[in-house]
Amino acid sequence: MNRKQRRALGHSGAGPSLDAGAAAAAKLAKMFAAAIAHHRAGALLKAERQYRDIVALFPRHAEAESRLGAVLLAQGKTREAIPHLERAVTLEPALFEALGNLAQAHMAAGAAELAIQAASRAFEIKETPQGRTLLAAYLSTARFTADDSGRIGQLALRALAEAWARPRDLTGVCINLIKLDRAVNDAITRVNAAWPARLSAAELFGAAGPRALSQHRLLGALLACDPLADIGLERLLTNVRYAMLAAAVADEACHEDWDEHLLGFYAAVARQCFINEYVFSIADAEAGQALQLRASLEAALATGRPCAALWAIVVGAYFPLHGLSNAQALLGRDWPKAVAALLELQVKEPARERQLAATIPVLTGIDDAVSRQVRQQYEESPYPRWIKALPPGPPAIADRAREPRRDVLVAGCGTGLSTIELALQAPGAQILAIDLSQASLSYAKRMAEKFGLAAIEFAQADILNAASLGRNFDFIDASGVLHHMADPWQGWRALLSLLRPGGTMQVGLYSDLARRNIVAARALIAARGYRPIPPDIRRAREEIAASSDALLQSLTRGQDFFTTSECRDLLFHVQEHRVALPGVKSFLTANDLIFAGFILDPTTARKFAARFPARAALTDLDRWHAFETEMPDTFAGMYRFQVQKRPMPSRG
Secondary structure, three states, X not given: OOHHHHHHOOOOOOXXXXXXXXXXXXXXXXXXXXXXXXXXXXXXXXXXHHHHHHHHHOOOOHHHHHHHHHHHXXXXXXXXXHHHHHHHHHHOOOOHHHHHHHHHHHHHOOOHHHHHHHHHHHHHHOOOHHHHHHHHHHHHHOOOOOXXXXXXXXXXXXXXXXXXXXXXXXXXXXXXXXXXXXXXXXXXXXXXXXXXXXXXXXXXXXXXXXXHHHOXXXXXXXXXXXXXXXXXXXXXXXXXXHHHHHHHHHOOOOOXXXXXXXXXXXXXXXXXXXXXXXXXXXXXXXXXXXXXXXXXXXXXXXXXXXXXXHHHHHHHHHOOHHHOOOHHHHXXXXXXXXXXXXXXXXXXXXXXXXXXXXOOOEOOOOOXXXXXXXXXXXXXOOOOOOOOOOOOOOOOOOOOOXXXXXXXXXXXXXXXXXXXXXXHHOOXXXXXXXXXXXXXXXXXXXXXXXXXXXXXXEEEOOHHHHHHHOOOEEEEEEOOOHHHOOOHHHHHHHHHOOEEEEEEEEEXXXXXXXXXXXXXXXXXXXXXXXXXXXXXXXXXXHHHHHOOOHHHHHHHHOXXXXXXXHHXXXXXXXXXXXXXXXHHHHHHHHOOEEEEEEOOOHHHHHHHHHHOOOHHHHHOHHHHHHHHHHOOOOOOOOEEEEEEEOOOOOOO
């Protein structure tokens, strides 16, 4: 042992001091090995006591502090764990495991910003798939008041661009960060002050022009992949679209000397308009100018005359380009990269869906009157339009020992988002995805092709006639369909007849308590005579956004409010049933089903655990009903839970 090592152990001389140092090191090694052995064996209390002994004797031992924090965290002693983990990373800033555990501890304590700080520091030391997933999860719940260094914005941009999570999970924090930008916030303020009047480009962008918006990378990335669920940003982009239209109308000479960033930003706005299905409001004069520009573009395409790239972008911001009378002629021209990407989205992909429609089999008849009405709604408004799915992760379906495959039914698959995510997470599953709407199924099948999931079987069928499928399943997903049937309980029983003993079903149902705002909006819609068509949906949205009624205003904080098809599904649906948990419990009892628990966000899970700490409470629907009665917005989206069919009794 050299002099430096002796000083580290608190010794300065030789002889007996050297022996004492060696003895201390041996004692530490023995204590540490025993603590780790108990920790690995799951003897957490013994491990905790031994780690505490170590840090008492060796107070600058970073690894012991880290492991003590980890063992406390494993016991659910979150607030006790945090100081030890913080001390560990103070002593050794590059201690990866301590930073990861500190992030988890802060998140469990509800401190999302601190969790992100710790997780991002761990991520800088070592990037791992788990680290990306955790960072995305933390970002999804965090909101910031400042990001002066831009560090969080860069993380959010990477998470969005590299698909660390479903874009919709990141939309809230991305919008939060975008609105921290002073130029964006100032522009929103100007637009809101003038609303519903539109500002000129000079008034909208100010002296700096559109540069600040056009070069905002996070804004551009979000525009291209998910609806911007924020009224302020929606109004800003509505006014940006108006400025784009004015510029295109003035560009009669078809100039092509547009700044690349600005053209790309305008194309991203047009992508956003297509993604949200043209939900932005349109003034009467603006609508006339947009129609004239579309006619000019169609005439140029028909005659082969040149036309500005901006024309195609702006028309695509008001109308789907595949709806032009000669849309295919767009593909024969040489366009800037941003326009070519827009044509892929608005012309090529819809054309592929039309091709795929002819390949989708029809497995059952659709005889029920309500089923026919629901089918018509989703033929007109496939739901939802999406761009990116959740990345592959842990299996979504629990594996059974010695069972090489799982038979899965997705009932009411819509445009396929949950089906494709399930297939990515359970690659060995045999999946049949059914829906009433051929338009929705075509979209789903195109997206499955995009993800290389050709084995998913998509088919048109009615749940009420599901018995004629002649198949049984280990897992059935009915997350978004039962509440749109004439009789949800009848539909549920029809699906249960296809579930094998021991099988699991994932169910989604609307909560009567949580949808008071929907009831209020539907009453307003009925009183005004609004119809389920895009112009009336836009008018209803404008009235709701301007309302001082708290229930109606709450709708503007939900993501379903921000696309035409989702708003139609939310507020204008031809058939909606809402239920209460006592009714669900009665159904489960009558059908001898095991309630396996709700699918919860971390905030709800923490609140429920604080109210009902016993673990058994998680599957007690009486306690959940009491909790929801106290907090009626708990299931604002819907009840999402799993049930299990009882296994067949064993023989012998």
